[in-house]
Amino acid sequence: MDRPTEASPAVVHDPEAFRAACDRARAGGRRVALVPTMGALHEGHLALMNEARRRVGPGGLVAVSVFVNPTQFGPAEDFSRYPRELDADVARCASVGVDLVFAPSAASMYPAGDQTRVRVGALAAPMCGVTRPVHFEGVATIVTRLFALAGPCVAVFGRKDFQQLRVIARLARDLFLPVEVVGLPTVREADGLALSSRNRYLSPADRARATAIPAALRAARALYAQGERGTMALLDVVSRGLAGSVDGVDYIELRDADELSIPGTPLPDDARAVLAVAVKIGATRLIDNTVLGEPDVTLD
Numbered sequence: 001m002d003r004p005t006e007a008s009p010a011v012v013h014d015p016e017a018f019r020a021a022c023d024r025a026r027a028g029g030r031r032v033a034l035v036p037t038m039g040a041l042h043e044g045h046l047a048l049m050n051e052a053r054r055r056v057g058p059g060g061l062v063a064v065s066v067f068v069n070p071t072q073f074g075p076a077e078d079f080s081r082y083p084r085e086l087d088a089d090v091a092r093c094a095s096v097g098v099d100l101v102f103a104p105s106a107a108s109m110y111p112a113g114d115q116t117r118v119r120v121g122a123l124a125a126p127m128c129g130v131t132r133p134v135h136f137e138g139v140a141t142i143v144t145r146l147f148a149l150a151g152p153c154v155a156v157f158g159r160k161d162f163q164q165l166r167v168i169a170r171l172a173r174d175l176f177l178p179v180e181v182v183g184l185p186t187v188r189e190a191d192g193l194a195l196s197s198r199n200r201y202l203s204p205a206d207r208a209r210a211t212a213i214p215a216a217l218r219a220a221r222a223l224y225a226q227g228e229r230g231t232m233a234l235l236d237v238v239s240r241g242l243a244g245s246v247d248g249v250d251y252i253e254l255r256d257a258d259e260l261s262i263p264g265t266p267l268p269d270d271a272r273a274v275l276a277v278a279v280k281i282g283a284t285r286l287i288d289n290t291v292l293g294e295p296d297v298t299l300d
């Protein structure tokens with residue numbers, strides 16, 4: 001933790017009150033950082049908050065939004081059972097010195113008559129976009145609304161949701177939003193499993209099987225480090241690493257880390273290629289990734 005436990009953050013529910021707080025901070029010469037979340041906060045989220053603080057300094061305003069955004073869930077997904085625990089989340093925010101928690105209602109973020117959606121093109125189409133067709137439109141729409149309310153700021157996201165980060169960076173650029181989008185490395189459990197609010201759905205046996213995910217990514221990194229550049233071979237080692245441990249594979253993909261296009265094989269020496277997986281363990285869908293061609297402090 002960067003700062004000792006201290007005063008609880010202010011909690012605002014009203015979008016205009018959130019906007020006013022951010023405007024007031026800037027008018028007073030403070031920089032603003034925003035960390036958008038769906039709550040059920042864990043150490044991965046806290047790492048983003050610590051980075052937010054680092055970026056704006058001790059006098060800056062660190063704001064965390066907690067909102068389970070209905071438009072990014074498909075009809076058969078876990079919207080209704082997604083964990084909601086605002087009081088505990090506010091306490092976690094307090095433990096790292098967050099100044100402001102914005103916890104709006106769905107009705108206030110999508111008021112009556114709402115009919116505007118933000119759709120990002122090719123970056124949102126593959127990978128999670130295939131099986132979750134409405135997901136990124138929902139993400140892009142809510143993040144654009146949060147950015148519109150927060151105003152000029154730095155916004156901190158996790159690379160665990162790699163495709164989401166690329167989509168958000170692109171929409172901020174394409175829409176000339178005054179927001180610097182920052183991506184942070186994935187925070188993992190000691191055995192390598194990426195922290196996720198959805199890990200709590202796993203039974204102990206399923207939790208044990210989930211370690212196959214980081215293990216498979218590590219195996220691919222090891223093969224890459226030995227000089228393998230064939231994309232089929234790299235994908236195959238992940239596939240073999242997951243077989244027998246997971247109940248279903250949504251995708252295993254190797255994509256250009258910036259454009260998410262399919263790279264040529266063999267990978268060129270200067271390639272940065274994201275190796276991304278989405279799997280089912282029991283009824284729980286888990287994602288993870290690593291970028292080949294750059295160090296991964298969380299897996300190496």
Ligand code: AMP
Nearest residue numbers: 037038039044157158160161186187195
């Ligand atoms: P969520 O609440 O799951 O929507 O996530 C909110 C933010 O936290 C997103 O930017 C995620 O990428 C990020 N995040 C979630 N899990 C992790 C993790 N294990 N490490 C780093 N960032 C994470």
